Amino acid sequence: MEPIIFIVLVLIGYALGSAKLINQGNEALVERLGQYHRKLKPGLNFIVPLVDQIVMEDTTREQFLDIKPQNVITQDNIYVEVDAIVYWRIRDIEKSFYAIEDLQGALIQVTTTTLREIIAQNTLEQTNVSRAEMHSAIIDQLNEITADWGVEILRLDLQRITLPESVRKSREEQQAAEIKKRALITEAEGEKEAAIKKAEGTLASVQIISQALRSNPDSRDILRYLVAQDYVDASQKLGESNNAKIVFVDPANSSEMFQELIAESVNTEGNGKKSENGNT
Incomplete structure (x- = not known):
């Protein structure tokens, strides 16, 4: 047994x-x-x-590597500090073991080198604006190298691009100046539009008054009353100001000025209609 x-x-x-x-x-x-x-x-x-x-x-599951902050110089000679995360996975475990001694160490080194190389080909503005294109370029270049190691780079994320203090302040001042410039342009356009509207309203008012005077000569007394009333209101508002200097004008003596203005408007419209009749 x-x-x-x-x-x-x-x-x-x-x-x-x-x-x-x-x-x-x-x-x-x-x-x-x-x-x-x-x-x-x-x-x-x-x-x-x-x-x-x-x-x-x-494991053949997705993994990640945290790339420590790296000092990189851009195409326009600005030093920036960049850190990133690389997501990768093993596609061929045989290659990952026999083709490279320290796989993760090699991935960190090649990613750091490629990151510096790609950023050095772009200006600071391009680095901030075109991150998607930069990520794609880095991933494509990395996969050309890591394919021989049986590894595929899936994604790369630039977490932070830290600028020097002097550059950061300069960009903040530039952005503030740009905002102020846009505000001034908007304000100027608003004032221009308001002036145009006011001029159009004044022209329309003069045309209405001149038409009323042609159709009813007695309405001139009403016009004089309205002018005098506006004069009194304006004088009262100026009197309320401590720093205002008031110059009084007699509305009765100024009526001739308004009559001449109205007469010119009436004559202008009359001549315009005569021209139209003559042309027809």
Whole structure:
């Protein structure tokens, strides 16, 4: 019985030694007698004890690398501090193990170098405005290198672009000046539009008054009354100001001025109608 028990124990030990469980999302590499033999997929796998050896087990899920702040000079000679995050995953675990010694270290170095190179080809304004295009250019250049390592770069995010204090203050002053400029332009356009509307209203009023005077000469007394009333209102408002200097004009003597103005408007419209009749 003892030999049988010994054989059973050996078989149990062999089975336990040959069975390897690989978790979901991971893969493993097996070497046989020191040479690459095969790849183990997630689930239960069997190897030959003492002959086969698992030399690597790693995840094929998405991972990320935090790139520490880097001092970079832009195309317009401005020093900025940039930090980024790179998202990547292993596509070929065999290449990632045999083609490169320190995979994560190599990814950090190549990402830092590429980041500096791409930013150096852009001005500070382009770096701030065209981030999507810059991300795409960096990812494409990185994937050309990391493809030989069995790695794919999925995304790259520039978290912060820190400007020197002098440059930051200069940009803030420039933005403030631009806002003030737009406000002045808007105000000037508003005043221009208001002046045009006021002139159009005055012209329309003169035309209405002149038409009323032509149709009813007695309405001139009403016009004189309205002018005198406006004069009195204006004098009262000026009198309320402490710094105002008031010059009084007799409305009765100024009526001739208004009559001449009205007469000119009437003559102008009359001549215009005569010209139209003559042309027809």
